Amino acid sequence: MLEAPQAMLEERRRLGLDHRDEMWDGVLHVVPPAGGPHQRLSTRLTMTLGPLAERHGLVPHMETGLFRAATDYRVPDQSYCRPEHLSERGTEGAELVVEVRSAGDETYDKIDFYAAAGVRELLVVHPGDRRAEVFRSVGGRLLPVQATGGVLGLETLEVELRTGAGVLHLTWDDGSAEI
Template sequence: MRGAMLEVPRSVLDERRQLGIDGRDEMWSGVVHMVPPVGGPHQGLNTRFLMVVGPLAEQRGLVPHTETGLFRSDADYRVPDQLYARAEQLSERGVEGAEVVAEVRSPRDETYEKFDFYIALGVREVLVLHPGDRRAELFRLIEDRLLPVSTSGGVAESEVLGIGLSTVEGKLRITWSDGSADI
């Protein structure tokens, strides 16, 4: 169900904070987007992807984060499922830029509507992961657009993370220079 409130009462925001269900809420140019909790398949793929890719990203000098605010300002931020940033992009409130963002799709989510925001922050690559069919889409920032990366033999290559992504026998295969994992 989609809904819109012209003004969200402070009591609603306070209640969400007290219940601990506001952690994924986002602010889009001053407009609150209340994001519901994710389901099991979403969280399972998100966790397994982080367990494999997190250490690989760290070897490349990137800091992995999950469900952390990616800020343009206090009134304009998103909370991607994962992001990979340089140490100098980290701040007290969250992250002020990222090299890679990973979004795990949920029904009716706003993943693709966030692309302009990610472009404005100079995010170099966006990964869109699909839990149902274990498929990955990779988009790369070229000039001022996030363009889909064409696959070579069915493998999308992330330049930033140094990994390849493909779907093999219903699993997401992640490959890197000296290994691979199926999740």
């Protein structure tokens, strides 16, 4: 682990380069900016899931801090929270968190944090093949959900997900989308 000079950290803050940085139990994790494929996929997911979340009374967020403490927070690609979870610093809980994978990222290392923060479901999407994984809270832990007939369900938004031919298919009661 490297120690960063305080002056460098202050300069990052001043220039606005720290908006994706995370604190893991007081340890700074500098997260690089997402690449084009990651951002395009994340944007399309937000455009699809955002309105569905609002129907369920949830507030969509992109790259907003999810806090357990001032020195313990993560910045998921997307989070969908109840209005009572909103705070000045970001969110203090979430029903659904979405992570779009990037090479070498720490997505899977965040699972225990998300479980401890009370996240009900975690959706992990892989940009290359559009493969999706769902983790659901069971007894305070986020556990992988097994697909049934190739279909995964997001209970929080009442959405079914399946991947075919490099496309993520989402279906809900009165609509569908392909991403």
